Amino acid sequence: MLKAGRLWALGAMSGTSLDGVDAAMVETDGVLIHGFGASAYRPYSGAEQTVLRAALGKWPGEDLAEAEALVERAHLEVLGGFDGAALVGFHGQTLAHEPQGRGTHQLGNGARLAGELGLPVVWDFRSADIRLGGEGAPLAPFFHFACAKWIGADAPLAFLNLGGVGNLTWVDPTRARPEEPGALLAFDTGPANAPINDLMMARRGAAYDRDGALGRQGVVAQDVLERFLGEAYFLRMPPKSLDRDTFRGMIGLVADLPDADAVATLTGMAAAAVARGMEHCPEPPARVLVTGGGRHNPLMMEMLAAALDCPVGPVEAVGLDGDMLEAQAFAYLAVRVARGLPTSCPGTTGVRAAVSGGTISRPEGM
């Protein structure tokens, strides 16, 4: 186990929207954040995205050699450009997530990366939580707790990640530790950018609705939105999590709408799902700090602001980097794993008791 004291860790995340690998350095002792360092982004090419899309839904043992090699290569390319890290937190690429079924599958072998990088690599962050009855996601909440301390928050606030899927963390920053009952409540809100991206790709051959430009030309089909909100997922009490494609059927809900109305409606669904989720918070947060790519979509942000009754803004408002927060989260969580500190608890994943997930692989001789 790592000795106490601060160190620099390097985290990497390849998210559900399949756009690329984010990597970022964090200085931490596994409890407090002491500083943020360099970051980098390595996009997947169109051809790589096609390989990854074809791999979605697959489990270990299936034909994944090409996808695995490309995920590891992309990570090596970006992680190899950093200096000064004592260890690496490697999330991998989620291909499938069935916490109450077959488990969860993040593509990429951390042991191999450790050998290639010559650094200890913490990986497979989600399995231990699932083995103990948890959802295995979201895992960023323990980092959100540290961020709330870092920015000096003194009242409950929420972090909202708008990635392929959305996830919300309600934080009470007056608590001493994240695993303390009542300190955190977290869950996936619903689909966010993934269905918009899928529809844009299918109908326009574009990766996403840049700046919400197409959606802004359309109108939200209220009847479709209502039908979507009738989904059983929204009635489930948190913690709860989603697979990227759990809501695959929602593309079908907008199948008969013109392109602009379809995108507007999918954008409205993402915002409405967050508003539904907010009803589960123990008390209204003072503000919602938005991270992830969805905060770059002004239409989604306007729809969110209209749907929520508290101030909503990007995490940049408090000096954080919303494009790198998840990569930073896995740097921070790697140090927690190395120190044997918990990375999830009943309030964040529904796990039976606080657990320190993750596996540590060291290069030979280390």
Ligand SMILES: Nc1ncnc2c1ncn2[C@@H]1O[C@H](COP(=O)(O)OP(=O)(O)OP(=O)(O)O)[C@@H](O)[C@H]1O
């Ligand atoms: N300027 C923009 N306009 C509209 N949408 C944008 C813009 N920039 C980013 N996005 C959306 O954000 C997505 C990327 O978000 P992000 O990087 O947070 O996802 P991720 O990390 O892959 O997902 P997850 O958090 O679910 O793992 C893009 O695929 C796109 O849909």
Ligand SMILES: CC(=O)N[C@H]1[C@@H]2OC[C@@H](O2)[C@@H](O)[C@@H]1O[C@H](C)C(=O)O
């Ligand atoms: C299984 C999985 O990879 N889930 C992701 C996904 O992307 C967003 C949301 O769904 C969240 O639950 C999680 O990622 C973030 C990093 C998390 O674990 O906090």
